[in-house]
Amino acid sequence: MNRRIQICAAALCLLFLLAGLARALLSPETEIAYENRPARRWPAFSALAFLRGDYQAAAEDALADQIPEASRMKKLYNIYDTSLALPLIRFLGRDGGYVGFRDICFFHDMLVVRPIPLAEKAAALEESARKISAWAAVSPGTDFYVYYIETDRDLNLETGEKSGLFDCLAAALSLPAGHAERLRVDSFDDYRRDFFKTDHHWNAAGSYRGYAELCALLKVEPLPQPDRYTVPACYRGTRAAGVEGVPAEDFAVNLYDCPDMTVTIPAGQIPDYGMQALFVSGELENVSYGSVFGVDCGELVFDTGTPGKNLLVMGDSYDNAIVKPLAASFAKTCCVDLRSYASELGRPFVMAEFLREHDIDAVLFVGGIDYFGATLPTAEGG
Amino acid sequence: MLFSSLSFLFLFLPPVLILYHIHPSPRWRNGVLLVSSLLFYAWGAPKALPLLVGTAALVWLCGLGTEKGRRFCFPLAVGFVLGSLMLFKYLGFFAGIFGARLGFSLLLPAGISFYSFQLLAYSLDLRRGTIRAERSFFRFLLYVAFFPQLLQGPILRYGKTAPMLGARALTWDGAFYGMRRFLTGLAKKLLIADQVAVLAASIYGSSRYVGTGALWLAALCYTLQIYFDFSGYSDMAIGLGQLFGFSLPENFNYPYTALSITEFWRRWHITLSLWFRDYVYIPLGGNRVSRARFVLNILTVWALTGLWHGASWNFVFWGLYYGVLLLAEKLVLGKRLERVPRLLRWLVTFTLVNVGWVMFRLTDAGQLAAVLRGMFVYAPTDWRALLALDASVVSRLLMVPLALWLSFPVQRVPEKAGPLLSLGYLALFGLCVLFLVSASFTPFIYFNF
Numbered sequence A: 001m002n003r004r005i006q007i008c009a010a011a012l013c014l015l016f017l018l019a020g021l022a023r024a025l026l027s028p029e030t031e032i033a034y035e036n037r038p039a040r041r042w043p044a045f046s047a048l049a050f051l052r053g054d055y056q057a058a059a060e061d062a063l064a065d066q067i068p069e070a071s072r073m074k075k076l077y078n079i080y081d082t083s084l085a086l087p088l089i090r091f092l093g094r095d096g097g098y099v100g101f102r103d104i105c106f107f108h109d110m111l112v113v114r115p116i117p118l119a120e121k122a123a124a125l126e127e128s129a130r131k132i133s134a135w136a137a138v139s140p141g142t143d144f145y146v147y148y149i150e151t152d153r154d155l156n157l158e159t160g161e162k163s164g165l166f167d168c169l170a171a172a173l174s175l176p177a178g179h180a181e182r183l184r185v186d187s188f189d190d191y192r193r194d195f196f197k198t199d200h201h202w203n204a205a206g207s208y209r210g211y212a213e214l215c216a217l218l219k220v221e222p223l224p225q226p227d228r229y230t231v232p233a234c235y236r237g238t239r240a241a242g243v244e245g246v247p248a249e250d251f252a253v254n255l256y257d258c259p260d261m262t263v264t265i266p267a268g269q270i271p272d273y274g275m276q277a278l279f280v281s282g283e284l285e286n287v288s289y290g291s292v293f294g295v296d297c298g299e300l301v302f303d304t305g306t307p308g309k310n311l312l313v314m315g316d317s318y319d320n321a322i323v324k325p326l327a328a329s330f331a332k333t334c335c336v337d338l339r340s341y342a343s344e345l346g347r348p349f350v351m352a353e354f355l356r357e358h359d360i361d362a363v364l365f366v367g368g369i370d371y372f373g374a375t376l377p378t379a380e381g382g
Numbered sequence B: 001m002l003f004s005s006l007s008f009l010f011l012f013l014p015p016v017l018i019l020y021h022i023h024p025s026p027r028w029r030n031g032v033l034l035v036s037s038l039l040f041y042a043w044g045a046p047k048a049l050p051l052l053v054g055t056a057a058l059v060w061l062c063g064l065g066t067e068k069g070r071r072f073c074f075p076l077a078v079g080f081v082l083g084s085l086m087l088f089k090y091l092g093f094f095a096g097i098f099g100a101r102l103g104f105s106l107l108l109p110a111g112i113s114f115y116s117f118q119l120l121a122y123s124l125d126l127r128r129g130t131i132r133a134e135r136s137f138f139r140f141l142l143y144v145a146f147f148p149q150l151l152q153g154p155i156l157r158y159g160k161t162a163p164m165l166g167a168r169a170l171t172w173d174g175a176f177y178g179m180r181r182f183l184t185g186l187a188k189k190l191l192i193a194d195q196v197a198v199l200a201a202s203i204y205g206s207s208r209y210v211g212t213g214a215l216w217l218a219a220l221c222y223t224l225q226i227y228f229d230f231s232g233y234s235d236m237a238i239g240l241g242q243l244f245g246f247s248l249p250e251n252f253n254y255p256y257t258a259l260s261i262t263e264f265w266r267r268w269h270i271t272l273s274l275w276f277r278d279y280v281y282i283p284l285g286g287n288r289v290s291r292a293r294f295v296l297n298i299l300t301v302w303a304l305t306g307l308w309h310g311a312s313w314n315f316v317f318w319g320l321y322y323g324v325l326l327l328a329e330k331l332v333l334g335k336r337l338e339r340v341p342r343l344l345r346w347l348v349t350f351t352l353v354n355v356g357w358v359m360f361r362l363t364d365a366g367q368l369a370a371v372l373r374g375m376f377v378y379a380p381t382d383w384r385a386l387l388a389l390d391a392s393v394v395s396r397l398l399m400v401p402l403a404l405w406l407s408f409p410v411q412r413v414p415e416k417a418g419p420l421l422s423l424g425y426l427a428l429f430g431l432c433v434l435f436l437v438s439a440s441f442t443p444f445i446y447f448n449f
Helices: A002-026 A047-052 A054-066 A070-095 A118-137 A165-172 A188-194 A204-218 A276-281 A289-293 A317-321 A323-327 A341-345 A351-358 A369-378 B006-021 B026-044 B046-067 B073-097 B112-128 B137-145 B158-165 B172-205 B212-243 B261-267 B270-281 B291-309 B313-339 B342-361 B365-376 B383-389 B393-397 B399-406 B419-438
Strands: A099-101 A104-107 A110-112 A143-149 A180-183 A227-235 A249-255 A262-265 A268-270 A299-303 A310-315 A332-336 A362-367
Touching (some): A002 A054, A002 B172, A002 B419, A047 B046, A070 A099, A070 B383, A110 A188, A118 A165, A118 A362, A118 A369, A143 A165, A165 A180, A165 A369, A180 A204, A188 A204, A204 A249, A204 A317, A204 A323, A227 A276, A249 A276, A276 A289, A289 A317, A299 A323, A299 A341, A310 A323, A310 A351, A317 A323, A332 A351, A362 A369, B006 B026, B006 B419, B026 B046, B026 B137, B046 B073, B046 B112, B046 B137, B073 B112, B112 B137, B112 B158, B112 B270, B137 B158, B172 B212, B172 B399, B212 B365, B212 B399, B261 B270, B261 B313, B261 B342, B270 B291, B291 B313, B313 B342, B313 B365, B342 B365, B393 B399
Parallel strands (some): A143 A180, A143 A362, A310 A332, A310 A362
Antiparallel strands (some): A104 A110, A262 A268, A262 A299, A299 A332
């Protein structure tokens, strides 16, 4: 009897290990819903990658995603880890102040990150400014604008001290006066009003403020102030991933009265960008910033079919929430996300070619420190 | 490849176990073990594989020559092994001592300290005539590269391993014991060592808020980390050996129960201590020499022991620290030590070992000096601010008392495992996989030695 149980236990272990290997090699998952990202898959073998150790690292990553019940295991671990930490977090955070938990911090009722020191990003910001200024210098018929979104990375929420990241960027830009602006976040109250509690993106209030300020920057008439539609306690953003026990928050959208327009992505024309209508009708099952406002896309073109100026928006996921109403004020609005442009389009982004091809009148760079401090300065192309 | 990696558990181990047991022929089984051992090594250190195989080939050839009385063979083998160890591990360190800077950097081949010592032991034993030279290169390569012990020991002696390189008896009880031992080691590594490691790293990584209390906590965490990490690895190695019919030597025997430093080193990394005893200390004359020579012998052995652990001054000081403590025990305290109450002896020994691990952990001399000062000159710790840096340490803090408890022989798993025990190990396996999938912080401290 005892021997049989031993054999069964050993066989179960072996079967589980073999099942994990078979799954990773033969029938891999494509997406990890729990972590809101594509699943890492078994890498293609190359001798060079093997010698460098890249193949082995990629195989380890693939197994971590592909073994049976990996997501459940991660969730279980996070429940264990968070449930032990939450009482301490509440105790330490009772007087306010940052309380770290892995890579994020609890600050009052929000999940935030600590501010980035200027020294860490100054060189990257100056490189971004150099690129933008150089493009503007060789494109005399096109106006260039910068809209910098300040977030919790620009401000110490405890002391109110700012890192000066925008000032550094603005000082290094060679653009006409008034062509560089920012979404100002000067206090925790500003931040709490304009950003999600569990996500790094701006909420409906913040994105509307951004939209209105952008219209002023670009000197276009904004759409009438929209109604706001809110679904209570339906959303847990990316900062809550892995932090079990944090309650879901409200998710609101601004109901802009946008004119009809065609929307084109590299794969072809699509009916709409984002699933705001489904969200409002209550039919959207998985509420996320990307699913509601539109997923990140290397190139996106809105065409209102009306005469007017053409706009190029260079940014990242922050602009997903505002490009559609913004496009209402232009004949054609192109959006380029440098993080995926080259891989989706099969060629690097070249500003001069793009401006010529789409007859662009104005270029708007919009984003926060992740964009101006990482994406833009390191992007390939010219 | 680390034993506590998903690649090892899912990609490597199941096919090797199946292929090994599919055919009873010793030749087939040795073939499977040799090929898998080389693949195992190549997976983690592909560029270092030619050095491993080449060194083994040279030592094997020289071994045959030594047995035939060719005088140049022994110095050639020893010179080559020590030379490659010196080149890959110590060149930069010694160049630095003489104020030179290398214009290049060499990759430290994984496990070089371990397999070099096995090869040296083989050459020295042949020279002494205590073993016969291995005729088959493939069996010799298997002795050197056998994957359970290749990267972090235990350091094998050829004389004891040779009989197992032929036919091996494999029983179900032995295999099940191997499985249990492997899982015990895996759990030690993943559930304890990696957890307390986060605490130690977090305290040593933050200079602000840290006072005497936090520094002692960090020292304790690292003390527990290194024991559960390294003894966990040894358990896994011994367990894997059992799964393939090998009986590998024990490397640890509850070292933190030691009542003196001498006893600690009889219980810690036993195969390394025995290696230095047999191949350095005794050839230097051991204790049958003058008092001055004895002191010199001890300090030489312990400076070398320190240097074996890493090419850095802190390791040398760590080795000499133990040399001095052992001399103090042997020459000053002597039998008087036994009259001290056991609890006090344990406390003093454990504290001294903790301090030793701090010297081992901190390679930066400035930080080491500051930490040692901080441990002995009181400064308050801002616990609130320290914990607020990362509250996820709380789950790790819970592991500290558990790890301390498990450092003592408080639980004995019965040899005759009941059904509940099997289910317990099954649950432990699930828990290990859960932690492995979920956590990413999993360095093996002894990997680079």
